[in-house]
Amino acid sequence: MTDAVNAATTPTPRRKPKPAKREIGGRPLKPSTLMMGHGYDPVLSEGSLKAPIFLTSTFAFESAAAGKRHFEGITGIREGGAEGLVYSRFNGPNQEILEDRLAVWDGAEDALTFSSGMTAICILMMAYASAGDVIVHSGPLYAASEGFVAKTLSRFGVTYVDFPAGATREELDAVLAKARAQADAQGGKVAMIYLESPANPTNALVDVEAVRDARDAALAGTPIAIDNTFLGPLWARPLDQGADIVAYSLTKYVGGHSDLVAGSIAGAKKWINPVRALRNTMGGIVDPHTAWMLLRSLETVELRMQRAGENAAKVCAFLRDHPKVEGLGYLGFITDPRQQDIYDRHCLGAGSTFSVFIKGGEAECFRFLDNLTIAKLAVSLGGTETLASHPASMTHLSVPQARKDLLGITDNLVRISVGIEDADDLIADFAQALETV
Numbered sequence: 529m530t531d532a533v534n535a536a537t538t539p540t541p542r543r544k545p546k547p548a549k550r551e552i553g554g555r556p557l558k559p560s561t562l563m564m565g566h567g568y569d570p571v572l573s574e575g576s577l578k579a580p581i582f583l584t585s586t587f588a589f590e591s592a593a594a595g596k597r598h599f600e601g602i603t604g605i606r607e608g609g610a611e612g613l614v615y616s617r618f619n620g621p622n623q624e625i626l627e628d629r630l631a632v633w634d635g636a637e638d639a640l641t642f643s644s645g646m647t648a649i650c651i652l653m654m655a656y657a658s659a660g661d662v663i664v665h666s667g668p669l670y671a672a673s674e675g676f677v678a679k680t681l682s683r684f685g686v687t688y689v690d691f692p693a694g695a696t697r698e699e700l701d702a703v704l705a706k707a708r709a710q711a712d713a714q715g716g717k718v719a720m721i722y723l724e725s726p727a728n729p730t731n732a733l734v735d736v737e738a739v740r741d742a743r744d745a746a747l748a749g750t751p752i753a754i755d756n757t758f759l760g761p762l763w764a765r766p767l768d769q770g771a772d773i774v775a776y777s778l779t780k781y782v783g784g785h786s787d788l789v790a791g792s793i794a795g796a797k798k799w800i801n802p803v804r805a806l807r808n809t810m811g812g813i814v815d816p817h818t819a820w821m822l823l824r825s826l827e828t829v830e831l832r833m834q835r836a837g838e839n840a841a842k843v844c845a846f847l848r849d850h851p852k853v854e855g856l857g858y859l860g861f862i863t864d865p866r867q868q869d870i871y872d873r874h875c876l877g878a879g880s881t882f883s884v885f886i887k888g889g890e891a892e893c894f895r896f897l898d899n900l901t902i903a904k905l906a907v908s909l910g911g912t913e914t915l916a917s918h919p920a921s922m923t924h925l926s927v928p929q930a931r932k933d934l935l936g937i938t939d940n941l942v943r944i945s946v947g948i949e950d951a952d953d954l955i956a957d958f959a960q961a962l963e964t965v
């Protein structure tokens with residue numbers, strides 16, 4: 529037999545992976561470095577440099593006693609969850625590597641992955657809310673998140689109190705007092721403070737530090753969760769400002785290529801464990817193939833987001849001075865001093881998703897959109913390609929007019945997510961499309 533055949537037929541001894549290296553000589557390694565190796569040792573997979581995709585529904589136990597231990601962890605009889613792989617509704621190698629790497633970006637102790645951002649958000653809320661409880665949330669939220677609270681959780685006796693994204697500490701104190709009174713009247717508790725920042729499509733930022741201070745003063749022990757899809761993981765790290773749980777649609781910047789749907793949450797184990805238990809029951813974990821795609825995406829997430837952010841800054845600088853543009857909702861050009869203060873304390877970059885207000889209304893916006901050649905007309909954001917849409921007639925069509933007015937969703941608003949194309953090509957495309965308006 530040749531060496532090659534020998535190597536292929538001799539089983540690799542089952543060695544334990546090397547302990548993960550998170551620092552060199554006291555220097556903590558950066559997430560961009562860790563994305564290439566953290567959580568995976570080729571020794572486990574015949575030396576395969578990249579993790580294989582593990583297509584299996586179940587995992588063989590080393591012994592009957594090991595099987596018992598696994599189930600003690602899964603069912604909560606023993607603290608700390610499953611120690612090994614058990615069954616693919618609970619966990620799998622690709623998902624565990626992905627969860628380890630996602631936790632690195634947010635500086636979190638633990639992370640969980642899901643089949644979509646909405647699966648993550650729904651299971652998160654269900655894990656914390658019981659009948660009689662109140663969820664406090666910033667507004668507006670992603671429409672499906674808002675709908676889940678108002679239309680679905682309400683059927684199970686969970687009510688909500690919402691507040692505008694830009695609320696001050698004083699306003700937050702009043703909102704939490706109201707929520708507490710509402711919970712008392714219903715015989716429940718305030719289950720969660722749920723935030724989304726920046727709000728879509730207004731780009732209003734939530735003051736997470738003020739929310740934390742208000743929570744500590746009035747509702748100590750109540751978790752603060754935040755949807756960080758628009759700015760994470762590069763441009764905002766809300767766990768650093770006092771959020772307990774961060775949620776993502778990985779479909780957007782993290783996946784980044786508009787070719788998959790997935791979600792995640794991250795935070796301290798004590799906050800993540802109840803969500804893991806419900807995910808074990810319900811399912812909703814991301815599949816191995818999508819997890820593998822996301823591992824590939826994570827290797828370039830910093831490069832892609834940096835480039836998209838630079839492109840957006842150049843495109844917005846061009847749009848700001850254009851005679852056919854009335855205004856911009858871009859975090860790089862904030863005009864409100866309080867919003868600027870929140871930005872300075874919370875954000876590491878202005879992102880690449882913003883609103884352009886075209887002079888005119890729907891007809892002018894449609895002419896602009898129909899004449900774009902590089903940007904594609906599609907909802908979603910955070911992909912390598914530039915996308916443009918008209919919220920008033922598309923994503924927010926079903927929002928009642930009064931609420932649209934309140935949220936500033938006007939007929940002349942175009943939503944743009946800038947990708948990683950050449951910035952000057954994008955500017956040329958926007959320039960010629962604006963000519964036709």
Ligand SMILES: *Cc1c(COP(=O)(O)O)cnc(C)c1O
Pocket residue numbers: 644645646647670673724728755757758776777778779780789790791
């Ligand atoms: C897209 C999105 C979601 C939902 O994520 P899916 O992956 O589509 O389920 C939630 N929140 C925000 C802010 C989003 O943009």
